[in-house]
Amino acid sequence: MRIDLVSIFPDYFAPLELSLAGKARDKGLIDIAVHDLRQWTHDRHNSTDDTPYGGGAGMVMKPEPWGEALDQLLGERSTVVFTTPSGRPLTQAFARELAQREHLVFACGRYEGIDQRVIDDTAGRAEVLEISIGDYVLNGGEVAALAIAEATIRLLPGFMGNPDSLVEESHEDGLLEYPVYTKPAQWRGHEVPPVLLSGNHGAIATWRHDQAVRRTAERRPDLLPASAIADDLDLVPAV
Numbered sequence: 001m002r003i004d005l006v007s008i009f010p011d012y013f014a015p016l017e018l019s020l021a022g023k024a025r026d027k028g029l030i031d032i033a034v035h036d037l038r039q040w041t042h043d044r045h046n047s048t049d050d051t052p053y054g055g056g057a058g059m060v061m062k063p064e065p066w067g068e069a070l071d072q073l074l075g076e077r078s079t080v081v082f083t084t085p086s087g088r089p090l091t092q093a094f095a096r097e098l099a100q101r102e103h104l105v106f107a108c109g110r111y112e113g114i115d116q117r118v119i120d121d122t123a124g125r126a127e128v129l130e131i132s133i134g135d136y137v138l139n140g141g142e143v144a145a146l147a148i149a150e151a152t153i154r155l156l157p158g159f160m161g162n163p164d165s166l167v168e169e170s171h172e173d174g175l176l177e178y179p180v181y182t183k184p185a186q187w188r189g190h191e192v193p194p195v196l197l198s199g200n201h202g203a204i205a206t207w208r209h210d211q212a213v214r215r216t217a218e219r220r221p222d223l224l225p226a227s228a229i230a231d232d233l234d235l236v237p238a239v
């Protein structure tokens, strides 16, 4: 997979040089490039924003630098991700879709957003996705792009040493993950749940599933159909 990230603050993407993407790069799974949007400006001040038509607070990103950036970066089979709090929410299923793409171009907006004509124009020649990472507001799309890229890269075939750890984690089965424990068996007076020391793999699987359902019902009832909450808690008594 090829990934291009475009931003007026390319330094935000320094972490991509570190463990996660670094590992994927070393394995030859991804080819990442970071670009400063200002390289596609032509005025003395390298302006990337201007006041909004119609009035109102804040600034809007100008269309021309984005148009030139995308002219240069788009290929035959590119997907352009515009990070925006008004986008489609990122989920594990959505990240799995992104992991199928050949070329992702992240366009990171700042201020009140990018002139809508950039998104409309890009949609005429590439797949366009507007993505949000949650219902809160960041100062810009860079941190969101990092989160989306990381969620995607770790799903690329060959990235995970042990693909089982992908299957068992939170959200992969629609449930939050069960609590986990390691040695020592006693710590500051707290014990590890005895079933985990029992060697009974069936009982352990049942306990973990029950814990996952309870946690999900408690913290994220929106992830469970109402019937599943009652059913599962009744069917699987707590150990």
Ligand code: 6GU
Binding pocket: 082, 083, 084, 085, 087, 131, 132, 133, 134, 135, 136, 137, 138, 139, 140, 141, 144, 145
């Ligand atoms: Cl993608 N961008 C910004 N600026 N804020 C956000 C977001 C994105 N997702 C959630 N909040």
